[in-house]
Amino acid sequence: MTTYSRILSFLPSATEIIFELGLEGKLKGVTHECTYPKEAAQIPKIIRPTISFDELDSSHIDMKVREMSIKNEPLFKLDTDKIREIEPDLIISQNMCSVCAPFDKEIQATFEILGYQPHNLVLNPTNLFEIFQSILVLAKELDRTEEALKITNHLKERINIIKSVIQEPNKKHLLGNHPKVICLDWLDPFYLAGHWVPDMLDLVGANGLNGLSGYDSRLINTLQISKLNPDKVIIMPCGFDITRSQKEYHKIEDSNWDTLKADKKNEIYIVDSNSYFSKPSPRIVTGIEILSKIAFPEAFEHIRIPNSSFIRV
Numbered sequence: 001m002t003t004y005s006r007i008l009s010f011l012p013s014a015t016e017i018i019f020e021l022g023l024e025g026k027l028k029g030v031t032h033e034c035t036y037p038k039e040a041a042q043i044p045k046i047i048r049p050t051i052s053f054d055e056l057d058s059s060h061i062d063m064k065v066r067e068m069s070i071k072n073e074p075l076f077k078l079d080t081d082k083i084r085e086i087e088p089d090l091i092i093s094q095n096m097c098s099v100c101a102p103f104d105k106e107i108q109a110t111f112e113i114l115g116y117q118p119h120n121l122v123l124n125p126t127n128l129f130e131i132f133q134s135i136l137v138l139a140k141e142l143d144r145t146e147e148a149l150k151i152t153n154h155l156k157e158r159i160n161i162i163k164s165v166i167q168e169p170n171k172k173h174l175l176g177n178h179p180k181v182i183c184l185d186w187l188d189p190f191y192l193a194g195h196w197v198p199d200m201l202d203l204v205g206a207n208g209l210n211g212l213s214g215y216d217s218r219l220i221n222t223l224q225i226s227k228l229n230p231d232k233v234i235i236m237p238c239g240f241d242i243t244r245s246q247k248e249y250h251k252i253e254d255s256n257w258d259t260l261k262a263d264k265k266n267e268i269y270i271v272d273s274n275s276y277f278s279k280p281s282p283r284i285v286t287g288i289e290i291l292s293k294i295a296f297p298e299a300f301e302h303i304r305i306p307n308s309s310f311i312r313v
Helices: 012-020 040-043 058-070 080-085 104-114 128-141 145-167 171-173 197-203 222-230 242-249 284-295
Strands: 007-009 027-030 045-049 074-078 088-095 119-122 179-189 190-192 234-235 268-271 310-312
Touching: 012 027, 012 040, 012 128, 058 145, 058 179, 074 104, 080 104, 088 104, 104 190, 104 310, 119 128, 119 171, 128 190, 128 197, 145 284, 179 197, 179 222, 179 284, 197 234, 197 284, 234 284, 242 268, 242 310, 268 284, 284 310
Parallel strands: 007 027, 007 088, 027 045, 088 119, 179 234, 234 268
Antiparallel strands: 045 074, 179 190, 268 310
16 A cells, blocks of 8 residues: 555545545645635645636626637646646546646646656546445555545435435425436536536436536537526535626526426525535535425425525525
């Protein structure tokens, strides 16, 4: 078993897992997106975006990313001096999304900066099962399998509480008809949330309209949303918190939107996507609990969730 002492995390979810495993002392460099837990903010940021996403709305972010992709311009900038100073022996990364986190280009650039290739552990979970597996894979690499099993078992226990309510005969009157729910992880243009979100909807007993789990998010227009006519709409722009998502939502100006059943019944919600939905971290289970409260508020009244984790529009 290799012992690592200087880890670079290019993946916010991996940063969270390392803290959960009690190995934060080995983390020597993280990304600008590694903001949880709050102690992660004290770790040197070795990579930042080349454009200010905070100053752009979702439409302009989409256009800018497409433009930079066509021109083959980098989305991220590496801190060359800091990376050399750290001399990492392990890099944790992903190569599933070139926008959400550093990608293959940044990893290769890091190797060139260092002049050697530290071990690169790539984690690409695309569904809920794989999120749990990624915790175990990372823990095995860091010789913390026993601790990871405790973490994943506790997460599964929380999920089983949700399942037990759905399956309990005495709760049938609280569940009623399973609502048609659609989750949008981008608003301009609209994108149906993919990957693990369909799994999350299934677990809370919703009639999810997002398709099969494991697939990328996909474009959808308001006419298509109108045809689906969901009972509930959940707004979860990738990487946005509730405040940012509210600003984006209020920019929606489409005549078809107010024809939706969800809009007429005041069943449109905004969640803290950045914390509980867009990252494949242990907090995804909190996201499941949040969805349970939205889908069946009476049946899941006893489930506790963080304050300000979702709002009704």
